[in-house]
Amino acid sequence: MAKERIYLFDTTLRDGQQTPGVDFSVEDKIAIANMLDAFGMDYVEGGYPGANPTDTAFFSKKRTGRAGFVAFGMTKRAGVSVSNDPGLNELLRAKSDHICFVGKSWDYHVKVALGCTNEENLESIDLSVKAAIDAGKGAMIDCEHFFDGYKANPAYALACAKTAYEAGARWIVLCDTNGGTQPSEIREIVAAVIAAGVPGDRLGIHAHNDTGQAVANSLAAVEAGVRQIQGTLNGIGERCGNANLVTIIPTLVLKPAYNECFETGIDREALQGLTKLSHDFDELLNRSPETQAPYVGSSAFATKAGIHASALLKDPRTYEHVEPETVGNLRKVMVSDQGGKSNFINALKRRGIDVGKDDPRLDTLITIVKEREATGYAYEGADASFELLARRTLGSVPDFFRVESFRVMVERRFDANGQLKTVSEAVVKTVIDGETVMSVAEGHGPVNALDIAIRKDLGRYQPEIADLELVDYKVRILNGGTEAITRVLIESSDDTGARWWTVGVSDNIIDASFQALMDSIVYKLMKNRELAGKVAAE
């Protein structure tokens, strides 16, 4: 039996723009459109030309190759003709392949928000769709509030959908604008629309995550007959976000419940780029990827040492719903104080460190890790510190440099002008190749000052760490009160795009930070040598 095609419609650049804290520039939009196009989305909705200068500029050119390029906008205003509606004409002039009109389908909103009659709204839908087609574009309609509208007045909601269909719209998209509709209601209402004469292969679903079910609602709609899914990268969007295409796509491609009946524009090879797509998008948003995200999170295929870990090592498939490689992700069995010998061997192997299970240094490493985790170190969250500890125990980390002493001072007092002022200063004494170097720096706080001072002069290693950047810093107090132990985790990155976490633990937050900073620098130097070794060997 031929599989039915499901079309993927990405609205990251339009509805995603409504996310609190997200504000795309034209350059951002171009970069994201390229990512979406290259990945294989069917449609890329780019924004609302005419609504703001960014979107107008973005639509001055066609921005996609394979994907259909879609402009979003309002239907014709009631009481004016098509040619006399400046907003609609701006939409028709935009360099898009398609126009997706937002059309009211809840009679209450027609009255309150548009202030026109139900019949005028139907006429606006009809004439807008026809105007788009006359301009040589594909026409779509987002039926706003469709599900809530249907509950209030089913006949009118259906009339809106049918009007668009009969006017020739390629897609009639049913929107759960407020995001509160449940999957059972989606199934029931989609079935009613199809029964009313709009075929499923002309219907789309636009779901929001206000009850945590945007993905389930989208898939429920597909089961009920719709053939287009609207969503965003990583589920960004207004309030709780839109349906997450990064979650929906692998489910459609990999799960028998769907891939036996349906196909998308994404094949299994393209799917292997999913984790990178998701992480690249977060990078562009300048935020850390969500570790527990389905399929693409760094924890999505992670297992803590516990009752599952040993079975997982015997046969990964027994504790994984799909293979991590299918979405470009990795399996991770975490080192932790409960871990056994085979966990360690596997964790080391993934880092390119081979060690026999009878090697006494392996026992030494396990003992050290367990002792340190008992005092508060958390190596499962600090891969780079774990790798360093392992390589040190196995004897393969050079002594690049040594910090002989440091002093950090924070002073708060009134300055000459009577203003309260806090100054942080760090002094570091470092020995490199037998020579002692002293560096001093001020910073926003004591850790920042220390970081700057340590990295100020590392002699011949200085050029190597020029691209090292501290990107995240976490502090956790492990036990309260006066005997508090502080754990510091630091995330670093460099120009190769690599990211690594290091850890430090002490009853002194400065000391804990110092340990994590040192591990970060040494890891970077070691990594540089490994890369150089690989290049030399090629």
Place this chain on the structure above:
Amino acid sequence: MAKERIYLFDTTLRDGQQTPGVDFSVEDKIAIANMLDAFGMDYVEGGYPGANPTDTAFFSKKRTGRAGFVAFGMTKRAGVSVSNDPGLNELLRAKSDHICFVGKSWDYHVKVALGCTNEENLESIDLSVKAAIDAGKGAMIDCEHFFDGYKANPAYALACAKTAYEAGARWIVLCDTNGGTQPSEIREIVAAVIAAGVPGDRLGIHAHNDTGQAVANSLAAVEAGVRQIQGTLNGIGERCGNANLVTIIPTLVLKPAYNECFETGIDREALQGLTKLSHDFDELLNRSPETQAPYVGSSAFATKAGIHASALLKDPRTYEHVEPETVGNLRKVMVSDQGGKSNFINALKRRGIDVGKDDPRLDTLITIVKEREATGYAYEGADASFELLARRTLGSVPDFFRVESFRVMVERRFDANGQLKTVSEAVVKTVIDGETVMSVAEGHGPVNALDIAIRKDLGRYQPEIADLELVDYKVRILNGGTEAITRVLIESSDDTGARWWTVGVSDNIIDASFQALMDSIVYKLMKNRELAGKVAAE
């Protein structure tokens, strides 16, 4: 028609403990169990006594009042009797009301992981359930891999469920251990279990979020007949997490699709504590609440200036699927934030501060709080600092003393014996009644040294703060990178049993800590005077 009861089973302390990066202490577990119990969960699963020292210590006492206290553990090992299985006996001895056994229900796992026959596994289930009942406890069984097991060998999966049911288990919980099952499969398989003779009011669902559908799968199971839902606070859990009870509960309570047929132990009044519960839990985990979380996220009822904002202002219900107050959250229209005045009046009233709604000082206070929260202060988690700020703005806090300057130094170097040593020292200059006092102290770290130095000599106030104790200290980095802002929260207590939280924010961690320490001391002095006033008035 009488509504059917849905039971809420929280496994934050057990499956939540499997979350990468999460590691609860006994004190953490006690605090979380209290939160869950107070909120109204039916069951609180506390961990696995015997598996590690933390869980064993946690189960040395019953830790809940209203909620059933549940211990988790393995069924009896094959080949030994109940009395000769040390793990099972440790479970039976634990101070829990119920035992939830994990029982294999996929024949492949019985062979590979347990290494016993299918019949031996059924016998283990049977005897374990009976042993729990004989010990006076409620018995439950988590049918591990139930859905995958059913797909591989339906007869055996059903036999496992039926064996537990016939042995007298109160709940037979169907687990989607790998998290890959789709809602349509859940509905079909739950129906098959009920058809095989295990009634729905004895069935539970345990869903994971590997395809982003843990909430939908749980609700699909309820629609198919199960009456217990297992999940966690904020959806923490292994890999992509467990079903998020913070999302499921309001959906069950507020959505007609559910509340017309079902009721839970959470009524509408209790539901108003949901946002606080979710945020308090994140605070305990020392992580920022997810802004886009359904119902409880700070963006869940936020609307950006755009096509929706003006309609929202006309009639909020047209763009909100539920009212934010129902879950203790707030509406946020980012263009003009009108809300809040009555919130403030109520918050002040709760602290015994009466202020009229037309008092201009109230507007000043609201402005200050909003400005400070925009820079990172979190008054929701720092009651004492909020009260101080309010009383200062309303003009009723004396200037007890003033810290003119401080200096904190951390030095790490080799001591005379060649040992690495880190020393923290603080010097504080304080003015009390016109007299300047200088104090110096060493501490375990810079904040501890500063705390000791400030409290070393407060002149005539010194006896009053003798019983002041710093009991918890939390640090959060609000934005990563070099421009990180640090928020410090400090919990203090005294001999009256009172506990209070104060907050400080700065790009300098020492400065932030100083602010919170100062607020704590001043609050204590103010509180002493209030108590004295009350005693005098009696």
